Structure formats: structure tokens, C-alpha cells
Amino acid sequence: MKTIVIFGAGISGLSAAHELARLGYKVSVYEVADQPGGFFRSSRLRQNNMPTEYSWHGMGPWYHNAFDLMQQIPFSEKGSIYDMALSRPLDFGIFPDNDKAKFYDGLKSIPNMFRMNRWEFVKWSYLMMKTWTSNNRSKIKYDKLNAAQAWKPLLKETANKTWRSCFGPWIGSDWPKVSLQTAGDFFKKQLTSKPPHHHKADQDGPAWTQDAGIGWLLFKGPSNEYWFDPWVTYLKEMG
Structure with a gap:
């Protein structure tokens, strides 16, 4: 052997x-x-x-x-x-210093979470979709662009600061260092991942499923x- x-x-x-x-x-x-x-x-x-x-x-x-x-x-x-x-899944939330905490509750909740108006959300979504659908050449280009700087012209100051604040705790890197490609790929996986993962009932409640968009799991x-x-x-x- x-x-x-x-x-x-x-x-x-x-x-x-x-x-x-x-x-x-x-x-x-x-x-x-x-x-x-x-x-x-x-x-x-x-x-x-x-x-x-x-x-x-x-x-x-x-x-x-x-x-x-x-x-x-x-x-x-x-x-x-x-x-x-x-x-069980932990809820994603944004906790501004001078505003109410806001939690993720489906795609419709994103503008409110990150304090975007409708037009900001449209522009934010456009750039996000570009990262999701980019070919290999674009991926190489986006990997050299800073994510916070790429979204900055599309968002007002409040929305921009709120949006980039999630990069550290969610993506796992400080916003001055995260590339546009990394940020886009992270949220693509978070919001579109398949297949779902099924879990049995336990002392905390009935059976449940971790699906795309659902909060993350920790060890007990x-x-x-x-x-x-x-x-x-x-x-x-x-x-």
C-alpha cells in the first residue's frame, strides 16, 4: 500500500x-x-x-x-x-450608527438595507449584473478594479458608505482591497447558488432549508x- x-x-x-x-x-x-x-x-x-x-x-x-x-x-x-x-441561518443585517437596523428579506429589501433610492438601485444592479455576466476578458479587467471605487460614481455618499461597509464582514476583506470581480462573484454565489441544502428537525425547531439568499451557518x-x-x-x- x-x-x-x-x-x-x-x-x-x-x-x-x-x-x-x-x-x-x-x-x-x-x-x-x-x-x-x-x-x-x-x-x-x-x-x-x-x-x-x-x-x-x-x-x-x-x-x-x-x-x-x-x-x-x-x-x-x-x-x-x-x-x-x-x-440555523443567521440573518444578514446593516446597522448604521444613526439609523435603524435593516435586515435582508429578499431582493426587494436591498435598496432599503443599503439606503439607496430607486435610481441608485438601478445603477447598482446594472454594475452587479455586468460582473455576473462578464466573459473571461472582462473578469481579468474587473479583477484589477476596486469594487468600492467602481460603485462610487453610481451611488450617493450615504448609499456608497453603507454598501461598502458590508465588504469586510461579508466578503472577508476590507473595502479598499476588494476587487470588483471578487465582490460580484461573492454576491452572485450568495443570491443564486444551487442546489439547496436540507436540514432535519432538531431541538431548535422543524426541518429547514438553506437556499440561495439565506443567511450563513455557524458551528454551535x-x-x-x-x-x-x-x-x-x-x-x-x-x-
């Missing part, structure tokens, strides 16, 4: 080990840290056992490969990580305890 060595026990390393083990290979994973998970890992403070995370880790409706993987990993005798460890606890530790245990059992 061939043996494969993987350096790094983050998501990529463990995913590679997972797939190779399923194919029948003997796999050894080496990690310099004292726990798996890479930048996704969690830890607990020694003084009070408080769980901490490197960052918040939401999972959108297009995380198809991650959800497929979680369905294969046992969490307990009651079900898989997908069944037992994921939260620290990522190491709710994903990486069960995953490593499962990989060891596979050899």
Missing part, C-alpha cells in the same frame, strides 16, 4: 487526507501547531475556559463541498457533523470541538 505524507492539518490538509484515505491510501499528516484546523481552529482561554476563534466562520449556501464532507464525518451516535453541529460551538476533533478521530479510524 502506498503511503502519502501531508504537511499541514488545516482544512486543505485534512480534506486531502480524507479523500486519499477513502481511496485506500495510507496517509500521515504532520502539523507544526499543537492542534488541527489552521486559521479555522479555535482554542479556549486557560484562565476561564472561554472558547475563542481566530475569526468568525460563516458558511454560505454555496459551500457544497464543505457540507458534503461534513455529512461523511460522524459527530456522535445521533448523526454527522452536518446533522448535529451546524446552527468552537470549531475544533465541533469539526476538527471529530474529523481527526474519524480519519484515524480510517487509517
Whole structure:
């Protein structure tokens, strides 16, 4: 039997080990840290056992490969990580300093969320659709354009500042750094992703579905305890 060595026990390393083990290979994973998970890992403070995370880790409706993987990993005798460890969707919201909080409630709610008038929304939508339908040449061009700067001429100051404020917590990068291509691709996946992901009823309520436009999921606890530790245990059992 061939043996494969993987350096790094983050998501990529463990995913590679997972797939190779399923194919029948003997796999050894080496990690310099004292726990798996890479930048996704969690830890607990020694003084009070408080769980901490490197960052918040939401999972959108297009995380198809991650959800497929979680369905294969046992969490307990009651079900898989997908069944037992994921939260229900979190609502997306915008919270201006001097205005009421506004939450996403379908495409019709976008102008109100980002404080756009109708004409601003038309222009905003036009540029968004250009990123969704661009060919490869345009994608290369859009990847060199800053998203906030591209939308700035189309929006008034209030709408522009509100719109770009979501780039950090949602897209995962500060607005001065996000390209037009990255922003467009993010919202295309968020608003059009298929197929939906179905979840069973649990102690929090009836069965539910994470579909396009729906809020993201979190783990119900620290990522190491709710994903990486069960995953490593499962990989060891596979050899």
C-alpha cells in the first residue's frame, strides 16, 4: 500500500487526507501547531475556559463541498457533523450608527438595507449584473478594479458608505482591497447558488432549508470541538 505524507492539518490538509484515505491510501499528516484546523481552529482561554476563534466562520449556501464532507464525518451516535453541529441561518443585517437596523428579506429589501433610492438601485444592479455576466476578458479587467471605487460614481455618499461597509464582514476583506470581480462573484454565489441544502428537525425547531439568499451557518460551538476533533478521530479510524 502506498503511503502519502501531508504537511499541514488545516482544512486543505485534512480534506486531502480524507479523500486519499477513502481511496485506500495510507496517509500521515504532520502539523507544526499543537492542534488541527489552521486559521479555522479555535482554542479556549486557560484562565476561564472561554472558547475563542481566530475569526468568525460563516458558511454560505454555496459551500457544497464543505457540507458534503461534513455529512461523511460522524459527530456522535445521533448523526454527522452536518446533522448535529451546524446552527440555523443567521440573518444578514446593516446597522448604521444613526439609523435603524435593516435586515435582508429578499431582493426587494436591498435598496432599503443599503439606503439607496430607486435610481441608485438601478445603477447598482446594472454594475452587479455586468460582473455576473462578464466573459473571461472582462473578469481579468474587473479583477484589477476596486469594487468600492467602481460603485462610487453610481451611488450617493450615504448609499456608497453603507454598501461598502458590508465588504469586510461579508466578503472577508476590507473595502479598499476588494476587487470588483471578487465582490460580484461573492454576491452572485450568495443570491443564486444551487442546489439547496436540507436540514432535519432538531431541538431548535422543524426541518429547514438553506437556499440561495439565506443567511450563513455557524458551528454551535468552537470549531475544533465541533469539526476538527471529530474529523481527526474519524480519519484515524480510517487509517
